[in-house]
Amino acid sequence: MLTVSRFATTEHEDKKLCFYGNLIANIAFTTQFDRAYANLLVRLGQGLSYRQLCLLAILARMEISGGSSLRKRDDRNDVATLGPSTVAILFELYYLYGQGLVNSGNVAVLSAAEIVPANSVFRDLARHCSN
Numbered sequence: 001m002l003t004v005s006r007f008a009t010t011e012h013e014d015k016k017l018c019f020y021g022n023l024i025a026n027i028a029f030t031t032q033f034d035r036a037y038a039n040l041l042v043r044l045g046q047g048l049s050y051r052q053l054c055l056l057a058i059l060a061r062m063e064i065s066g067g068s069s070l071r072k073r074d075d076r077n078d079v080a081t082l083g084p085s086t087v088a089i090l091f092e093l094y095y096l097y098g099q100g101l102v103n104s105g106n107v108a109v110l111s112a113a114e115i116v117p118a119n120s121v122f123r124d125l126a127r128h129c130s131n
Contacts, residue, residue, distance in 0.1 A: 013050070015050045016048075016049070016050040016053060019045070019050070019053040019057070020045050020046070020053075023041065023042070023045045024042065024045075027041060027042065044101075049092070051088075051089075051092050052092050052095065052096055055089070055092055055093060055096065056096070056101070056102075059102065059120055059121065087112070089117075090112040090113065090115050090117075091112045093112070093115045093117060093120055094109065094111070094112035094115055096120075097109050097115065097120075102120045102121065103120070103121050104116060104119050104120055104121075105119045105121070107119070
């Protein structure tokens with residue numbers, strides 16, 4: 001069981017290298033950030049999972065295109081009917097919200113079931129991590 005768990009983690013970490021490499025390259029070739037802020041971005045990039053980085057990339061594309069095909073409601077009343085993959089995505093978004101990387105409009109979010117994916121928008125720090 002430990003081997004399967006280690007393989008799953010390693011596979012996602014390998015996929016994360018592309019995002020992380022882009023982050024490091026962007027930091028190296030910009031004068032926009034001082035050293036302390038660049039170090040913060042690097043630590044933040046190291047701490048995010050591959051799925052969280054993918055979610056930030058999706059939010060970036062939504063912001064650029066000005067549209068969203070994501071769900072426009074919360075799941076407070078439907079928690080029992082959600083599939084495991086939907087629950088996982090909601091918890092990942094809730095984690096990003098808790099870290100201050102994603103904002104949910106003018107609404108305070110107290111649980112993953114209250115996340116409205118279509119209302120999720122970048123905070124500045126997340127924008128710098130996803131470019």
